Amino acid sequence: MLDVLRHVHLHPETTRAELARDLGLSRGSATEILARLRALDLVEETAAEPTGARGRPTRTVRRHDRGPVVAAVDVSYESWRLAVSHLGGGLEPLRRERYGGQPAEDVLGRISRALREVRTAFGARLRAVGVSMSGTVSGGRLVESATIGWRDVEVAERLRIAPIPVVIGNDATMAGVAEARRGAATGADVALHVAVEVGVGGVVLEHGRATTGSTGAGGEFGHLPFGDPDRPCPCGAHGCWDLEVDGRALARILGAPPPAAPRSAADAVLRRAGEGDPAALAAVEQVARNLGRGIGGLVNALDPRIVTLSGVAAALLDQAGDSVRAAYLSGLMRFRRHDPPPLIRAAFPRDGSLRGAAELAFDTVLSEAGLDSWRADARPAPETV
Template sequence: MQKTTAAHRARTLRSQGALALLRHAHAHPAATRADAARALGLSSGSATEITARLKALRLIDETAPPQTGGRGRPSPALTAHPRGPLVCAVSIGHEGWRTATVEIGGRTVEQDSGRHPGPRPGPVLDVLRARTAAAYARHRHRIRAVSVAVAGTMRGTTIVQASGLNWYGVDLEPLRPAPGTPLLAGNDASMAGLAEARRGAAAGTRVSLHLTVEVGVGGVLIVDGGPVYGATGAGGEFGHMPFGDPELECPCGARGCWDLAVDGRAMARALGRPEPRDPRTAAEQIITAARTDPDARAAVGAAARALGRGAGALVNALDPELVSLSGLATELIETAPEELRAAYTAALMRFRRADPPPLAPSALGPASPLVGAAEAAFDLVLSDAGFESWSEAER
């Protein structure tokens, strides 16, 4: 019994070292074995032994960088194994979808995109089910998880409500390509925040807040590289905090939602126009017109002030090091920077104003929800259970 326990403990320690190096290779594409050894406090011999194990398991490879003409031989970089694990990432937006097959290190192997075939969820899921099934047919057991970013409120793998799509209670189970393949899902703004914290504008911070404006406001708080989703996965619905006009009723059922003060609906209302059927497109048109039209400029300025005021309130409550912005939020800070920053500063508690958390535009742009979905999937793949599952499949 003691021998069995000792053997199990030894296997656990070996797998922990292998996982640590594998996670480092995923988080730092093109890092060398020596880089990983220094970062993880490993001896050169241990790093060599662990790397050999990971190669044998078809998890990583080492690729020599191109010659630069300098003296010496460049160290090979840790890269994804050409027959290693993959994840399928899916992004469902208000108007269209994106898919990607992604390898360790975050490189996209395959990608596709398109517009929704209609307003109902069934045909959209049919299109996406075909994409995930095709990826599984090409790669079989290498597909370790499917992860979906959705422009809506999620609970598990169910879309509780996606007001911009007019979808309610939609189960994403059809996107699971095979029994036993893990299926994950999350709000697109939360996934975008995860992406910016891992590979974008907030990389290197311990606590960051992400805000995105599309149809309303969404986002997420990231702590130590992990998203704070809440008890049921529905956290981050910042747009439904009462930072707006209490006389206005939101499609979610609440009154005074911040959503209604920052997007195309707010800009159209400021111009005396009816509520647009497509708030995202309406906002783009008004922001473009703001370059020459004073009324449009005023409408954009009002939305920017509403965004800045709410961002300041959330900074007071959550204490991030940095606030990353994506979607229309980046266009608001480009078009009306004075209004946004003044409102942000005015909303901050006095002690924060001398050195406020920076407002940083997205470094990943529209791809951020898809990148975040892939990162969420790799969190599962690069777990103890995921490592053990892959190791069993490769034996």
């Protein structure tokens, strides 16, 4: 039953016959299970458009209009976004606000109010909240964020606006989940996502499951010491890869002071390089090599099938792809070079983290416990007369 529901979630436009084939279900089981899902207002079945093939036409399985929804929040540099997602993964943007440099408490208060509005609008249909934060997340807390400027903020509890699960994760992790499940890494057994915004984030995904370590802080690849061992990192360590591949690295190579907004600084340098500025070009090439070399090391260590890139990493792949790839190849162990995992642009450069947050939130809905609680809400009194 859960398998069926998950399949519908991942393949929103399947027909019933496909579903039975893909999951190896007998037609009898399919009938039974789908009847249950229909009764629970989770799916609807409608006549499929005629395919022209012989045989009795099958029916398409769709999400129910009054099925469960989740809220997805993405808190990134200077602005946050809120969207609602339903079975099948579609995203409905609801709100976007810029918040400048306001303190965490104020911003979380605003987000909390917005979530309460969602709760009012959707009632018990709202089953979970997924939150993506630009920064290091550990144990439900935002531990540190160079991007936002907050430190050690309790987020999960602060945004719990109802007795429903709240999942929180790093933005690169979330984006990786989106890529692995519905984006550029769909179907890969093991995928590596690398996002460069301010510093480097990423995640390894096994069959779409993020490996986030013991506290959820896994994927901080930017704090692997790939760089100059003498260069201090704001994280407290030295020689972090972070400092070699983002706007700070570009500025440093160009002899400019550390930028206040490394992401837009990177974009500016990339633009100048695109226009032919030789100094900018040289800096971009250098950073592209730093990126490629590090990814090579990560591939050696983690053995992914495919690598997806987003943010500045994707831009570098576009503008200095040869340098990225050359450094990548020469950073690989020899046996990998004849068939290296491809470097691919992320499919969701804009809303990957929002999508991933929705995805992880939906995981709690599409679980034994989530289904039980949905059942309990649908049938207020479990009659035993």
